[in-house]
Amino acid sequence: MPASMSDSSVQLSTVAVVGLGKIGLPLAVQYARKGYQVIGCDVNEQVVQNLNQGKTHIQEEGELALEIPCLVQQGYLSATTQTTDAVRRANVVVVIVPVLIDAAHTVDFQHIDAATMAIGAGLQSGTLVIYETTLPVGTTSSRLRSLLERTSGLYADQDFYLAYSPERVSSGTVFRDLSQYPKVISGIGRCSTARAAAFYRSVLEAEIITMASTDEAEFVKLIETTYRDVNIALANEFARYADSHGLNVRSAIAAANTQPYSHIHTPGVGVGGHCIPVYPYFLFANPFDEQEDIQEDDMLTLPRKARRINDSMAEYAVQRIERVVGSLSCQSVLILGVAYRGDVRETAFTSARLLQQALLRHGASVYVDDPYFSIGELQAQGYTPLPSGYEHMIDVIILQCNHRAFQNFDFCCASACKVILDGRQALCRKSIEALGIHYITIGDGEYKCSGRIHA
Template sequence: MDIKSELLGKIKDKSAVVGIVGLGYVGLPLAVEFANAGYKTIGFDVQTKKVNAVNAGHNYIGDIVDDTLKKMVESGKLSATSDFSFIKDVDAVAICVPTPLDKYQQPDISYVKGSTESVAKYVHPGMVIILESTTYPGTTEELLKPILESSGLKCGKDFYLAFSPERVDPGNKQYKTKNTPKVVGGVGKDSTEVAAALYRSVLAGGVFEVSSPAVAEMEKLLENTYRNINIGLANEMAIICHRMGINVWEVIEAAKTKPYGFQAFYPGPGLGGHCIPLDPFYLTWKAREFNYHTRLIETSGEINTGMPEYVVQRVMSVLNKKKKALNGSKVLVLGVAYKADIDDYRESPALNVIDLFKQQGAQTTYYDPYIPEYRYKGETCVGAKELTDEMLKEADIVVICTAHSCFDYNRIQKLSQAVFDTRNAMKDVKDRSNIELL
C-alpha cells in the first residue's frame, strides 16, 4: 500500500494522530474539534501556562464550550505538550501560530519559520503538514517546502503539504470552527486530496479545493482586505456625513434595504483583531516584489488607522461646547475589546484612543467586564472593577468604544453628562439629549 492510501485509510477510520502547533484562538478550537471527531489529538505551545491549562481541562478561549474541552481531555483524546518531539508520533499536523507585523509594518513570519524548522526535525514518511496561519502568497511553497525537504524527504512523495487559511471569528454566534467552510490548496493534487479529506472528516461546513497553496493564501488576504477597504469607506462616509450634518448610521440602514449590490459595513474608532488590520499589509508587501503599488489598500489603511485621532478630535469638540478642555477632563472609556462580547483586545483601537486621551492630559479610566486589565506599549493598564453610578456621574464624557450587550445603555445615558458613541450602541435609547454619534 502506498503512503497516500495508507494515510487516507487512517483518516477514514480515525486512527490518524493529529498534532496542532499553537494553542491560541485558532489552534485550540481546531484541536477540540479533531478530538471531538474521534482523533487522538496532541496540541503544542511554547507557553507552559496554556499547556498546563489544556491538560487540566481548563478553557481560556471564549468560543469553546468548557465541558467539551474537559471531556476530551478526560477521555484521553486531547493532550498538550511543550516538547516538539511529539511530531514523530503524529500523522497530520496543522501549524496555527501568529503572523504579526514588525515595527516597519512588514510580515513577521519568524513563528511560522521556527515552527516549520522544528517540524522538519521530526518529519517522517506518510505525514501531511498544513499551514493555517495567515501569510503572503508563496509562503507554503517558497518557505515551508524547502525547510521540510531539508530533512531528505520529498514533498508529494514522502509527505504532503497544504495551506488552509483559518477563518476564526471570535464571538460569532452562528459560525464556529465546526461549521465554517474550509478552503484547501495543496502542493500537488495528492496533497490537496489528503488535506481536504482530513478536514472533511471533522468539519461540517464543507471543503473547497483550489489549485495551489498560493491561491488559498491569496484568498484569505482577499477576504480581510475586502473588509478593511469597506470599513475604510464606512469610516470616510462617517466623517463626510458628520460635516454635512447627516446621520451616517441612518444612511447605512437605508442602503441595507437594497436586496442586491450592497453589503453593510459600519464605521468605528478603528480596526481591531489579529486579521483585518494586519493582513492587507502582507499583500502590499508582497506586491512590491512585482513592482505594484497597492493604492486602494493603503488609502483605506490610512483612513482606518486615523480613526482613533478622529475620535479624540470629536471628543474635544463635544467638551468644547461645554466650555471644557480635554486636558484635565475626566474621560471614561467603555469597552476595550476589539469587538462586542469577547475578551480579545488584540490590535483594539480602544487602546490607542485611551493612550491619545492620556497624551492630551485627560484623566482617563476604562471599564470592560471582559478585560479587567491589558498591556499596551509595555505597560499594564487596570480597569475599573465595576461601572458605578458615581463613575458615570463624575465623568465629563463617556466614550463607548465597544458595544458590549451587557452594558445598560439607558442607565449610561441617564447618569452621564455627555456620551460619545463610536458604535451606535445607544441606538435604542430614546433620550438623546446628551448623546453624540461618531
C-alpha cells in the same frame, strides 16, 4: 514515491495541533471528537498543564469546558511542549501558530519559523502537514516548504504531504463557523491536495473548496479580510462626509443596503482584532525575506489607503468631541471597553489604544472600564482603570466596544458628563439625552449642525 504517497485513503489516527490558542484549541477538540487521537503542542507550559488536567484557558468557546475533560479522560486529547516528539507520532500536523506584524507593519515570521523547524525535526515520511495560519501569498510554497525540507531531509509531495487551508472562523463562534463555512484547501501538488481534502472531509461537514495552489489559497484569506477593511474604510469616509454636510450616515447606509448589490458596513471609531487591521499588510510582504517588502506603488492602493483611514478614526473621534465640548485639556475621559470587539476578552490591535493615544495628545486624562479585564490586567496593558466612585468626575464618555454589559451601564452616575460619543452606534440616544447628556456618533451629521456646549 512511497506507496503511501499515492493513496489518499490511508487511515489516519493521530493529529498534532501546533498552537493551542483561541483557534488551535477548538480545532484540537474538533478533531478529537471526530475520533482522532490529538496531541496539542504549545510552548506555554501552563496551557499544556491545564489541558492535561482537563481544563481550558479559552473562555469564549463554551463547548470547550464541557468537551475537554471527557476527551482527556478518554485518551483522545493530550498536550505537550515537545512539538518534535509529537510530530514523530502523528499522521497529520495542523499548524495554527500566529504570524503578526511589528510596529513598522513588517511581517514577523519568528514564531512560525520556530514551529516549522521543530516540526521538520520530527517529520516522518507520509505525514500530512497543513498550515492554517494566515500567511502572505507564497509563504507555504516557498519559505515554509524550504524550512521543512531542510530540517527533515524529506521532499514535499514526494516524501511528505504539504497543504494550506486558511482558518475562517471567529473567536467565540469557532465550532459554529467550522460547520457552516466552506473549507478552502490546496496542496503544493496533486497528492498533497488529495490528502488534505480527505482529512478535512473526515473532521468537518462543511463544503470543501479546492484551489489551484497554496498561493491562491493564501490569497483567499487576505482577500476576505482586506475586503472588510476597505469596506469599513469606505463607510468611515461616508460618515465623515455626512458629518461635514449635516447628514445622517446610519439612515443613508440602511436605505442604500436595501438595494441587493449594496453591502456597506458600519462606520465607527476604528478597526481592531487579529485579522482585519493586520492581514492587509500581508499583501505587501515578501515571504522570502521578512526584512524586505515588495514595493508595488501602482498596486493595492485601496488597501493601503483603507488602513490609513481606519487608523485615523480615533483622532477624528476626538476632534468630533472637541467640536462639542471645546478643548479636552485637563478634562477626564472614560473609554468603555478595551477589547477589540464586543463580548470577547481580547485586545489585539484594539481601537482603544489609538483612542487613548489621541486623547492624551489632546491633553485629556484617560480612564477605561471593561468588565472582561481585572484592574491589574488593565494596568498591565498601560491603561488607567476608572477608580471606584469616580464616575461623577468624568466629563466625556466614549463607547469603544459594544459589550452587552454596557447596555446596562449606569450613566446617571456620570453626573458631570457633558457628551457621550457612541463609537459603535449601540446605545440608546433617547435614554442618554433624557439625562441631559449630549449624544453623538460618527456620521450623525452634527459636526456641521451643532455648536459647542458649555459646562
